[in-house]
Amino acid sequence: MIAQVVFGILLIAAIALFARNLGRIGRNIHLGKPEAINDRKAERWSTMARVALGQSKMVVRPVAGIMHSLIYAGFIIINLEVLEIFIDGLFGTHRIGAFLGGFYDFLIGSFEILAIGVLLACIVFIARRAIIQLPRFHKPEMKGWPSKDAMIILVTEIVLMCAFLTMNAADFVLQGLGAEHYTQAGSFPVSAAIASTLNLSNLQPSTLITMERTAWWLHIVGILGFLNYLVVSKHLHILLAFPNVWYSKLAPRTEFANMPRITGEVKSMIDPSVPPPDPAPARTVAGAEVPERFGAKDVFDLSWKSLMDAYSCTECGRCTSECPANLTGKLLSPRKIMMDTRDRLEEVGEAIDAKGKWEDDGQSLHSRISEEELWACTTCNACTQACPVNIDPVSIIMEMRRYKVMEESSTRPALTSMFNNVENNGAPWAFGADRRMEWTNS
Amino acid sequence: MSQSLAVPTMAAFTASGEVPEVLFWVGCAGSFDDRARKITKAFVRILNAAKVKFAVLGQEETCTGDPARRAGNEFLFQMQALQNVTVLNGYGVKRIVTACPHCFNTLKNEYPALGGSYEVMHHTQFINALLKEGRIKVQGGGFNGKRITFHDPCYLGRGNNEYEAPREVLLKLDAALVEMKRSKQNGLCCGAGGAQMFKEAEPGAREVNHERGEEALGTKPDIIAAGCPFCNTMLTDGVKHFNKEGEVVVKDVAELIAEAGEL
Numbered sequence: 001m002i003a004q005v006v007f008g009i010l011l012i013a014a015i016a017l018f019a020r021n022l023g024r025i026g027r028n029i030h031l032g033k034p035e036a037i038n039d040r041k042a043e044r045w046s047t048m049a050r051v052a053l054g055q056s057k058m059v060v061r062p063v064a065g066i067m068h069s070l071i072y073a074g075f076i077i078i079n080l081e082v083l084e085i086f087i088d089g090l091f092g093t094h095r096i097g098a099f100l101g102g103f104y105d106f107l108i109g110s111f112e113i114l115a116i117g118v119l120l121a122c123i124v125f126i127a128r129r130a131i132i133q134l135p136r137f138h139k140p141e142m143k144g145w146p147s148k149d150a151m152i153i154l155v156t157e158i159v160l161m162c163a164f165l166t167m168n169a170a171d172f173v174l175q176g177l178g179a180e181h182y183t184q185a186g187s188f189p190v191s192a193a194i195a196s197t198l199n200l201s202n203l204q205p206s207t208l209i210t211m212e213r214t215a216w217w218l219h220i221v222g223i224l225g226f227l228n229y230l231v232v233s234k235h236l237h238i239l240l241a242f243p244n245v246w247y248s249k250l251a252p253r254t255e256f257a258n259m260p261r262i263t264g265e266v267k268s269m270i271d272p273s274v275p276p277p278d279p280a281p282a283r284t285v286a287g288a289e290v291p292e293r294f295g296a297k298d299v300f301d302l303s304w305k306s307l308m309d310a311y312s313c314t315e316c317g318r319c320t321s322e323c324p325a326n327l328t329g330k331l332l333s334p335r336k337i338m339m340d341t342r343d344r345l346e347e348v349g350e351a352i353d354a355k356g357k358w359e360d361d362g363q364s365l366h367s368r369i370s371e372e373e374l375w376a377c378t379t380c381n382a383c384t385q386a387c388p389v390n391i392d393p394v395s396i397i398m399e400m401r402r403y404k405v406m407e408e409s410s411t412r413p414a415l416t417s418m419f420n421n422v423e424n425n426g427a428p429w430a431f432g433a434d435r436r437m438e439w440t441n442s
Numbered sequence: 443m444s445q446s447l448a449v450p451t452m453a454a455f456t457a458s459g460e461v462p463e464v465l466f467w468v469g470c471a472g473s474f475d476d477r478a479r480k481i482t483k484a485f486v487r488i489l490n491a492a493k494v495k496f497a498v499l500g501q502e503e504t505c506t507g508d509p510a511r512r513a514g515n516e517f518l519f520q521m522q523a524l525q526n527v528t529v530l531n532g533y534g535v536k537r538i539v540t541a542c543p544h545c546f547n548t549l550k551n552e553y554p555a556l557g558g559s560y561e562v563m564h565h566t567q568f569i570n571a572l573l574k575e576g577r578i579k580v581q582g583g584g585f586n587g588k589r590i591t592f593h594d595p596c597y598l599g600r601g602n603n604e605y606e607a608p609r610e611v612l613l614k615l616d617a618a619l620v621e622m623k624r625s626k627q628n629g630l631c632c633g634a635g636g637a638q639m640f641k642e643a644e645p646g647a648r649e650v651n652h653e654r655g656e657e658a659l660g661t662k663p664d665i666i667a668a669g670c671p672f673c674n675t676m677l678t679d680g681v682k683h684f685n686k687e688g689e690v691v692v693k694d695v696a697e698l699i700a701e702a703g704e705l
Contacts, residue, residue, distance in 0.1 A: 254601030255551035259516045263556060266520040295514065324631040324654075329647025376644040379512050379636030380596040385627050401514030414641035415513045422518055426504030427470040428640050433501045439472070439479040441446035 007089035007220075014224035021231035022239075025311060028349040031285055032304035037247045044246050047390075052245040057388040061318070064128075067121035071157070074118035075238065078164070081111050085220050095171075098185030105187035112168060112190035115161045122154045122161075129154075136317035139326075141336040146315050149233045156229070160222045167215035169195040170208045179205050182212075237314040241389045244312040247305055248390035253381040256398060259294070287357030295402025298364040299345045302399055309391040310342035319383035319393060325376040332376035334383035334393035340368040341396055365400060374400050375412055447486055451500040452533045462497040464568070465530075467540035467549060470505050471671035477678070478541075478671035484700035485541050485565050491705045492577040496539075502529050506548040513637035520556065523548070527558035541565040541696060543597035543670045544635075550602070564598055566608040566669050566695050573614060580702040582616030588664040590617045590698075593654065593677060594629035595670035608669045608695050615702055620661045630654050632676035639672050655680020659690060666692045 050056045055072065059065030084097045097104050129137050129150060137147065168191035174182035188195075195201065200208065230236050251257075264277030280292035283300075290300045299307060319334035320326050326333050344365050352358050377397045384392050404410045411419075418428045425432050455462050466489065471478040489496050507522030530538075538560050540546050550562035563571075572578045590612055598604050605626045612619055624630040633643065633650025643649055655677055658666045666681065668674040671694075678692045699705075 252547070252551050252602045254547045254597050256511060258552070258555040259520075262516050262520050263524070266517060266524055269521070270524060294516065322628070324633060324650045325644070325646070327630075328633075328643075328650050328653055330644045331646075332644070372644050375641070376646075377636050378596070378631045378633060378638050378650065380631035381600050382596075382628075382631065385600055398512075398514065402516055403514075405514035406516060411513065411515075412641045415637060418509055418513070418637065418640040419515055419518055422505050422507070422510050422522060426522070427474060428505060428509050429470065429474055431470075431474045433504065436468070436473045436503060437449070437451075437498075437500050439468070439474075439482050440449045442476075442479055 001092070004090060004092050010221070010224060011086065011089070014227060018227050018231065021228065024349060024353070025231060025236070028345050029304050029307045029311065031300055031345070031348065032302050032307040033283075033300070035303040035305055037305060040250055043250055044248075047248065047250070048242060048246045051248075051388070051390060052242045055388070057386075057390075060386075063124075064316075067124050070114070070117040070121045074114040074161075077114055078111050078118075080107065081164075082220070082223055085216070089220065094181050094183065095185045098183065104185060108168070108186035109189050112165065112188060115164050116190050119158060119161045122157045126151070126154050136321040139317065139320060139333055139335070141333055141339055142315070142317070146234070146339065149235075150315070152229070153233065153235050156222065156226055160219060160226070163215045163219040163222060165191050165194060167212055167219055169198070169200055170212035170215065173200045173203070174205065174208050174212060176201070177205055177208075179209070234313065234315050237312050237389060240308060240312040244308055245390050247308065249384075249392055249395075253384055253394075254379065257395070259402075261292070262294070285358060286352045288359065293403060294406035295404070296365060296396070296399035297403050297407065298366075299341065299348055301403070302341070302365075302396060306341065306392070306396050306399070307345055309393075309396075310338050310345060312389050313338040313342065313391055314389070315339060316388065318386040318388065319391070322382040322386040324378055324380060324382065330372075330376040331370065332373045337369060337373070337393045337396055338391060341365065344368055366403075369400060371404065371410065374404065447483060447490075449486060449500075450497045452497045452502065452535075453500070455497045456533060460495075461534075463495040464537045464539050464563075465533075465535045466496045466498050467506075467538050467542075467545050468498055468503060469540055469542035469545045469671070471675075472541055473503070475671060475675070477675060481541055481671055481674070481694040481696055484694065484705075485569075485696040487700045487705040488569060488572070488578060488696060488703070491703060492572045494572070494577070499529065506545045508544040508548045509637040509640055511548070511552070512635070513640075523553060523556050523558075527553055527556050530558055530560065535560060537561045537563070539563045539565055539568045541669075541671065541694070543595040543601070544672070547597045547601055564602075564604060564607070564669065566598075566611055567604065569696065569699055570607040570611050573611065578699075578703060578705075580614050580699055582614055582702055584702060585615040585617040585665075585698070588615075588617040589620050589662060590615065590665045590667050591620050591622055591658055591661040591663040592625070592667045592669075592695075593622070593632065593658060593673055594626055595668070595673050596629065596631050596635050598669055599629055600627055608667070611695050611699060612667055615698060617665070620663060622657050622661055624657060630657065632670075632673040632680075634672035634676050639675075649680075649683075651676035651680040652683050655683055659684055659686055663690055665698070666690060667695055667698060668692060669695050 055069055058068050087096045088094055128134050168188050172188040172192050173195050175184050261280055268274040268276040282289040282291045285300050293301050296302045315335055317335050323334050374397055379394055381394060384394060421428050421430050468482055472482040505522050507519035511519035538549055546562055546564045592608055632654055666677055668677055674692055674694055681687050681690050
């Protein structure tokens, strides 16, 4: 009975904490500019089914793709087991699903096989980081917390799987011994083998029960802990990948979004009889007025979708490893753009939590992302093609360029010349319109 | 080839009360860049051979605004775009073809939001259609035994999902079409997009076009085919960097077809 109460309290506390932190992330995402994304719904659902559920972009790199699919399948299916653990924990029952009979055997058997698959995949993933040292895991932005984060996730998953299999192995032997409470249920293809290899049947039933209970608690406490770890780590992608793909850009990759406010201004410049548009009202965000800007100075000026992108990023670095600028040793790394955006957003979120409202801290996105990074982008969209969850770093880069150019008049000198040429000659070079037909007789 | 070409303008067409089949958007590179002018002329020879009634805007054409927009100058982009939309709508233009993927992307995807909706084709799509309709015929004999590798322009390929049209056209040449490791949706940028054409590259270990040039040369090609005047320039420079300009040529798909068809 005490165990049930403890379990109930733990469960409620873990879920409450998780919900609170998730709400905070939702609040942070909505610090961004509102943008209506709800067109082409059928296409969105099918994109989500293909890319998020179907992992279609993960398998472009087969080793990582297959390993990831194992962990992903393991995660989803083993969570059915967690449902049973919740019920057993709350009501003091044991293997409540056993009444399903043959189907239950099939389920437990599949969980065990998947658990071995997950273990194997996690070991391969650790090896890729620690032994093979794939270059994309060792870029400058991956120093410190990001690489630790990845290791914590992988080690935790290994611990969880080991606990799950230990629990089943002890359970399997106890069932064989006809121990009270441990009624015959389930099929244990992997843990039975473990039990016989380790000669678990030689142990006392009381030792086995301790073993089973310890593993059971470790497994569920680990899962609840992990649930709360999600929201402070890149592992959040397991939740956000789905909405993030649903809301992803469906327009052609190289189509850049229009800025309607500028259309009004330009129309009134071209035709003086057209009145200039009304000045855009400032938005109130977290108790502070955020002026309408051209482009993005800070996270408030980005679309909420860009902020969701930042929280969805797993830091896998497929974007960076395809980026022509990064490949040729330039400072730009699309992954770093996403990580910087998230770090800044977290910083802003923490300040709001601390003070109850937003107060300008003199910092911005530009404090983290340099002009050199911004100006290195060729807008080729190799990054958006490579991202397994359809993150769009180019739109953040573009919004930041827009701010630099239109609000700060800060650009590269050669681009200033190009602007002047386009403005004066209608061409990026200093050739006038009168020479446009020269090619016909050159 | 220095014979002058008679190229009708929209203004002339309209004055004669006729409507051209298509507007050929020449683009700034196609108008002013010496190398790109050859592409423009090759495409015009194809249009002539296919008896396509086409027109250009001539002096009324100005930059689509692509480099301005991508460099963050939305004001300048919209100044250009609204001006072009006014001209295009004024002539009642319905169909546009262009040999520049950047113009293609802007006209096709970005002008509709500013009131300009047209059917826009890249010249490789247009040539492919002419070949399929039998309006032009090419003998690939001269290319027999040659190796051609095609460099996908980001703004045509990854940007707009067009990978097949240029390849289908190139297959008419009876040459061996060899693919680079990074091709189609995984193609590597030439280094010129996003207004990089008009500035020095940011500091790094090497130039993007050298990286791409090396990869293209790795296929042991006789010809590197391009479908974009900027890619053409960048790749030509990449080939020169490895002192291969005597062995490997960089040519636009239109030039190759004009050559094969002896147009």
